[in-house]
Amino acid sequence: MKAPSWRRAVLKVGSALIAPDETGVSTKYLLPIARFINECRERGQEVVIVSSGSVAAGRKHIHFEHKKVPVAVRKAMSAVGQNEMMGYWSRFFDSPCAQLLMTHSDLRDRARYVSIKNTLNRLLEHNILPVVNENDALATDEMKVGDNDNLSAMVATLVDADALFICSDIDGLYDSDPNLNPDAKKIPVVEQIDESIYSLAGGSVSDVGTGGMRTKVEAAEKATSHGIDTYIVNGRKGETFESLLQGDIPGTLFRRQSDPISNKKHWLRHTLVAQGEILVDEGAEKALIENGASLLSSGIVDVQGDFDRGDAVLVRSANDTDAIAKGICQYSAHELMHIKGQQTEDIAEKFGYSPITEVIHRDDLMILEDA
């Protein structure tokens, strides 16, 4: 079976490759990766790197006795290590590399999201190789993505990539962790990601790696739902990249969904964090799910949480605990408490102004699965 062709790819390099000894970065596994990138670029394909390794690089300079490194020390390691990690990449390419450090809070803000997208596109136009990492030194828990597997899927969506290569220290997804079970069997192709796939994926055994296989499957789910073929391959083996160049599939391919959801809805579903909940009556629930309607104030029963205009919220039936939709709300929680259950015309009369008809516009609304 041949791999689908691609035009633009994101290639994620985990700590397991750039920092195989977990302290300090190393060129040991980077040369075949850099050769692969150079060859792809010569063929007219574009590549964005998402690289881990800043924490491992920083460990060389900030010694810490205990295995469990406190958050502040990890951030300091990352700050001193980013530069070093970038230096390693730069030495492999004749054209320049550009560093982009971001957090989840940058990606969930629509304006910043578009700004990052434009910057990445300009860099690619100028044949500059972007190297993305999380801005670990600044990110608080609420701000961060937390792992570069998920970050790479978000970046792949952002740049409209058609392939995502997650390069790690393992040959792909197995039916259990091969580091723990020598009889584990590799799964060459995953057509659909569901709970049975998640149940196979374990964590990381490394001190600097984050997430293990679970975050890779999460990344694959995000990317494939956006129409991006996702590969987990072993970046420790040079032949992996030879195979990829020949169009073979050396690891596990998670095949893209044939009906990808739009950019905006993808961003809404996977990137935006809901700030509150809107409880709706049966009529509104039916209108949203069956008729593809916008949410109007008349169907709202209650409001929970404290959100502002433009924030993401979950919509759920007043009779159920499961959310049915997620959307961007045009009103604040405070405003909704006043207009809930009212017809749009009555609001105009009561409050003396012409309200926005849709509390959540259909275009800003994503029905969740199983609703």
Ligand SMILES: Nc1ncnc2c1ncn2[C@@H]1O[C@H](COP(=O)(O)OP(=O)(O)O)[C@@H](O)[C@H]1O
């Ligand atoms: N089902 C599985 N198949 C393959 N690897 C698995 C599985 N479950 C857990 N793993 C672990 O995931 C590790 C790779 O993740 P991680 O250490 O975070 O690497 P990276 O630094 O490349 O992100 C593997 O070395 C393996 O121990």
Ligand SMILES: N[C@@H](CCC(=O)OP(=O)(O)O)C(=O)O
């Ligand atoms: N941002 C961190 C890496 C976080 C991460 O996800 O690591 P990994 O699981 O090795 O890809 C760093 O630069 O060290």
